[in-house]
Amino acid sequence: MTTLADHYWAGCAAGELRYRACTACGARQTFPRAFCPACGSEAVEWRRAAGTGTVHAAAIVTRAPSDAFRPLVPYAILLVDLDEGIRMMAHGAPGLTIGQRVAVTFHLHDGRHLPRFVPL
Amino acid sequence: MAHIVGAGDTGFGRHEGRSTIDLMTAAAAAALADAGLGRGDIDGLVCGYSTTHPHLMLATVFAEHFGIDPVYAHAVQAGGATGCAMTMLAARLVDAGQCRRILVVGAENRATGQSRDSSVQTLAQVGHPDFEVPYGATIPAYYALLASRYMHVHGVTEADLAEFAVLMRRHAAACPGAHQTAPITVADVLASKPIAAPLKLLDCCPISDGGVALVVAAEGEGAHIAGMGQAHRHQHITHAADLTETGAALAAERALDEAWAGMDDIDYLAIYDSFTITLTMLLEEIGFAPRGGAAAMARDGAFGPGGALPLNTHGGLLAFGHCGVGGGMAHIAEAYRQLAGKAGARQLPGRTTAFVHGDGGVMSSHVSLVLRAD
Ligand SMILES: [Zn+2]
Numbered sequence: 393m394t395t396l397a398d399h400y401w402a403g404c405a406a407g408e409l410r411y412r413a414c415t416a417c418g419a420r421q422t423f424p425r426a427f428c429p430a431c432g433s434e435a436v437e438w439r440r441a442a443g444t445g446t447v448h449a450a451a452i453v454t455r456a457p458s459d460a461f462r463p464l465v466p467y468a469i470l471l472v473d474l475d476e477g478i479r480m481m482a483h484g485a486p487g488l489t490i491g492q493r494v495a496v497t498f499h500l501h502d503g504r505h506l507p508r509f510v511p512l
Numbered sequence: 513m514a515h516i517v518g519a520g521d522t523g524f525g526r527h528e529g530r531s532t533i534d535l536m537t538a539a540a541a542a543a544l545a546d547a548g549l550g551r552g553d554i555d556g557l558v559c560g561y562s563t564t565h566p567h568l569m570l571a572t573v574f575a576e577h578f579g580i581d582p583v584y585a586h587a588v589q590a591g592g593a594t595g596c597a598m599t600m601l602a603a604r605l606v607d608a609g610q611c612r613r614i615l616v617v618g619a620e621n622r623a624t625g626q627s628r629d630s631s632v633q634t635l636a637q638v639g640h641p642d643f644e645v646p647y648g649a650t651i652p653a654y655y656a657l658l659a660s661r662y663m664h665v666h667g668v669t670e671a672d673l674a675e676f677a678v679l680m681r682r683h684a685a686a687c688p689g690a691h692q693t694a695p696i697t698v699a700d701v702l703a704s705k706p707i708a709a710p711l712k713l714l715d716c717c718p719i720s721d722g723g724v725a726l727v728v729a730a731e732g733e734g735a736h737i738a739g740m741g742q743a744h745r746h747q748h749i750t751h752a753a754d755l756t757e758t759g760a761a762l763a764a765e766r767a768l769d770e771a772w773a774g775m776d777d778i779d780y781l782a783i784y785d786s787f788t789i790t791l792t793m794l795l796e797e798i799g800f801a802p803r804g805g806a807a808a809m810a811r812d813g814a815f816g817p818g819g820a821l822p823l824n825t826h827g828g829l830l831a832f833g834h835c836g837v838g839g840g841m842a843h844i845a846e847a848y849r850q851l852a853g854k855a856g857a858r859q860l861p862g863r864t865t866a867f868v869h870g871d872g873g874v875m876s877s878h879v880s881l882v883l884r885a886d
Contacts, residue, residue, distance in 0.1 A: 423643055423750070448661065449657040449660045451653050451659075451710075452656075452708065452709035453648060453650065453652075453707075454705075455632075455708065457636055457648055458648075469648070469653050469708075479751075481640075481643060481749075483647055490660060
């Protein structure tokens with residue numbers, strides 16, 4: 393079975409950021425669901441984000457949680473506000489600051505094409 | 513009205529060879545002794561969870577082991593807010609007439625019962641498994657994101673955050689059983705190794721072994737639980753609507769309203785402090801300090817033993833230590849001891865009303881309590 397998360401990560405592998413939006417009330421989802429948490433409608437569809445946004449918060453991890461991430465340290469974890477009005481977690485290029493305009497790229501790590509934002 | 517009539521703890525640090533159940537037992541026995549009660553006096557049990565001893569029925573396991581026969585028992589899970597949530601539940605059960613005397617217990621061998629990597633990975637699971645954890649996020653990273661935003665919006669500096677690590681160490685030095693008691697300076701905090709910038713090692717609480725227990729009863733002397741409130745506005749930081757209005761103030765308002773208390777009535781603070789940013793944000797969002805102003809109050813001594821709002825006089829999670837559920841319960845135990853005149857050499861004169869706050873997840877789950885001296 394293909395889950396919504398699988399579909400999201402397949403999008404990343406294809407070089408696109410996907411998100412879910414409700415065709416009944418227009419609400420856009422931070423995390424994809426089969427229904428709309430704002431109005432309860434099941435008329436929810438996938439859309440493609442432009443891939444641009446603004447840095448909302450930024451952390452630099454130097455203490456990795458596992459062997460898989462130790463080669464990456466130090467790495468930046470961001471919260472990015474996409475221009476579509478959705479917030480997402482992602483990796484970031486070094487030195488990005490809050491409020492900076494950014495665009496998505498993808499890098500393959502541990503089997504996933506992780507979104508990584510760079511200066512626009 | 514529900515009262516806290518006893519508190520006990522194991523001391524925090526490294527308890528080599530002692531299991532979750534061993535530490536729960538020691539804390540519970542100490543709380544019963546403090547309350548002057550025996551096992552047969554207890555008719556209710558509320559316990560927390562343990563990452564080193566995951567079990568579907570931890571309360572029943574403990575009841576069997578410890579030797580009690582409660583008419584009501586189960587575990588509670590609300591991350592770092594669990595201690596406050598357990599105490600709130602116990603008070604509601606007493607107020608409802610379900611139980612007369614409830615043992616509230618939280619303990620874990622979090623330091624010695626697993627590897628550090630294992631602990632870090634388990635705790636990171638409060639993040640989203642598909643959309644947060646795959647980025648190599650950790651609990652310090654989630655709080656570093658919060659810190660970066662909060663510092664940006666409210667002009668808080670790393671040196672401001674460091675004040676609270678220094679303060680908690682100073683308090684822990686005066687508290688028997690504290691995990692980390694060596695004095696530190698703001699410069700030490702700033703020079704400590706980076707973990708998840710802007711947070712450094714000394715901005716983070718240690719991982720400890722330990723346990724704490726309370727007895728909540730329908731009658732008795734100590735402190736009564738006058739007000740309780742909760743708020744749960746998100747689980748994941750990515751989903752939080754506003755990183756500076758997390759729900760802490762809502763929970764506090766609900767608890768203060770139930771107690772018919774205002775902020776001005778509070779003369780002791782017991783605030784969750786997993787990281788220096790946690791303490792700063794909670795003090796400022798709830799309103800005990802102005803936005804961006806908590807560190808200045810700390811420098812002026814407001815949160816010390818001689819200040820208007822003594823804060824975590826046991827040393828908090830940052831220095832007394834963090835063993836999971838017991839870590840958040842230590843704040844309640846200390847507030848009770850200060851109100852009941854049982855704080856020994858740390859005893860503050862004339863405390864009447866304590867405000868207690870626990871935060872679980874990433875400012876996800878908030879529980880506030882207002883305690884009054886009997
Ligand atoms: Zn909708």
